[in-house]
Amino acid sequence: MLLEDDKKHNKFLYILLGGCFLAIFSSFYFFYFKKDYDFIIEMKCDSTKENCFYRDCSDPTNCPPNDLSYYSQYTIKARDFKYCGNEDCTVACATGLIKCVKTECIKDQANNNGDVCKTPDEASGSDAKS
Numbered sequence: 001m002l003l004e005d006d007k008k009h010n011k012f013l014y015i016l017l018g019g020c021f022l023a024i025f026s027s028f029y030f031f032y033f034k035k036d037y038d039f040i041i042e043m044k045c046d047s048t049k050e051n052c053f054y055r056d057c058s059d060p061t062n063c064p065p066n067d068l069s070y071y072s073q074y075t076i077k078a079r080d081f082k083y084c085g086n087e088d089c090t091v092a093c094a095t096g097l098i099k100c101v102k103t104e105c106i107k108d109q110a111n112n113n114g115d116v117c118k119t120p121d122e123a124s125g126s127d128a129k130s
Contacts, residue, residue: 035079040103040112043090045072048120051105055115070118073103073111 030036042064045052052070057063076089080098085091093100105117 037078038075041074041089042071045070051119053115054118074100
């Protein structure tokens, strides 16, 4: 009787360990080998010609290392990021080497970072004030 209970516990333990191994293996495969997730990247934006996202970089602690006050936001596949030189995907996106999906900048709407969208008229007006 005691032997049967031990076998049941062992089966449960093997199933539990197999499930854990499967979860770790599949996560490792999708994130490390397949790179099946997206990156959100920022690129320079000409605020005199197009709508751009704007962040106030007067305080350096509020600004990322790229120091972009006016920027466009794009989504790319993580596996394509290797084609971007020096973490700048401008050339790769412009030449069509990788697929870049632009996040539309719509007036009076903020993006995920809380940065606002400015039209060329608003951008030139704020540049004239500073």
